[in-house]
Amino acid sequence: EVMPLIKDFLAERGLQLSEEKTVITHISDGFDFLGQNVRKYNGKLLIKPSxxxxxxxxxxxxxxxxxxxxxxxxxxxxxxxxxxxxxxxxxxxxxxxxxxxxxxxxxxxxxxxxxxxxxxxxxxxxxxxxxxxxxxxxxxxxxxxxxxxxxxxxxxxxxxxxxxxTKIIRFRKIAAEANPFDEKWTGYYEERDGERMLNSTKGREKLVKIWNNQKRCCPVCGERITSETGFKTHFNTENNRKWPAIMVHPWCHRNLHEPNYLI
Structure with missing residues (x-):
């Protein structure tokens, strides 16, 4: 029942399934994809290196x-x-x-x-x-x-x-309704980008550089950004979420997207 639907879906987009590589299997038996094995163990889905x-x-x-x-x-x-x-x-x-x-x-x-x-x-x-x-x-x-x-x-x-x-990092699923082209989701994607940069060695170096360039202060309120205050990364709409960004307090970040938040 599924195969004809998939074939029709792909055909409309000029694509087709490879007969040699396409396999229908039970999730309890699992399958390999891009070097990783996807399989359910006693009802729990686990993804491991194949x-x-x-x-x-x-x-x-x-x-x-x-x-x-x-x-x-x-x-x-x-x-x-x-x-x-x-x-x-x-x-x-x-x-x-x-x-x-x-x-x-x-x-x-x-x-x-x-x-x-x-x-x-x-x-x-x-x-x-x-x-x-x-x-x-x-x-x-x-x-x-x-x-x-x-x-x-x-x-x-x-x-x-x-x-x-190496620290294991659990991937946080993207919200199903999130749309990168919709401005109301800008804050959501900024938060994800900030998390990704924190988990990257190069990303941490960039964040530290931004923090020092701002003299360790939030450019919105002028107060210090510390481990206690926390921070959010904010991208100008012109640069389409490309670095460099600015680091701001979480409440200042909220106010940038919702101007009436602190009123």
Whole structure:
């Protein structure tokens, strides 16, 4: 019953379903889509990284390690970190905590073999002390003193990225009736953009820069913006929600969209 309706819907828009890739399956059996598995477990819908995505990622990591058998630890970390960081950031919005722990363990096993292969006459304790260090709360951190330091690098060790250290962020669904082209929803989308920027490293840097440029004060009321007051991001209507924006107090933000709010 569903397939003809979908085909007709797509045909009106010049599209068609791929016979090879289209599968009708029960939600309890689940399906893979864009590297993630969507499935109901005892009536609860969970989205996780798919098994194929995990295998493909670990295969890429092992290939990098295998191709750098004689490379320095510094170089190997610099090659692995962008790969690990990119994969983890893609899957951080779904149910990935257990998977991240598993991935870290598999990478550790791969790196341990890499280290042992380089020092066949050394003991396990010597190898562990050479390549792994106790940093922060992690006892076994694959790290080394960097061969060169960039202008923004001021830490003692260059460390491997660990998936389990990445904070899982739950994606907040967009309101069904929200319309980005309707001015009455401008405040709603500004709030979402602000949350997204807070969850992004680059976004936080931009927010701090805006905060400092405003001398840490709200441009509407002139009072200080602090962690206690909180803030909202406000975009001028001319820039179509593109940075730079301004940071204002929540009540000032409300007044910008509803001028009579404070009267």
């Amino acid at each position: 098994k194929n995505a995990i295998k493909s990622f670990l295969k890429k990591v092992r290939t990098i390690v295998r191709e750098n058998k004689t490379a320095t630890q510094d170089l190997l970390i610099r090659k692995l970190n962008p790969v690990i960081r990119g994969w983890v950031n893609y899957h951080r919005y779904v149910v990935s905590a257990d998977i991240f722990g598993l991935v870290d363990h598999r990478i550790f096993e791969c790196l341990w073999r890499w280290a042992c292969r380089r020092h066949k006459r050394k003991g396990r304790k010597w190898i562990a002390n050479k390549y792994w260090h106790h940093i922060d709360n992690r006892t076994w951190t694959f790290a080394t003193e960097p061969a060169f330091r960039g202008k923004d690098f001021d830490e003692k060790y260059l460390k491997l990225e660990y998936a389990a250290n």
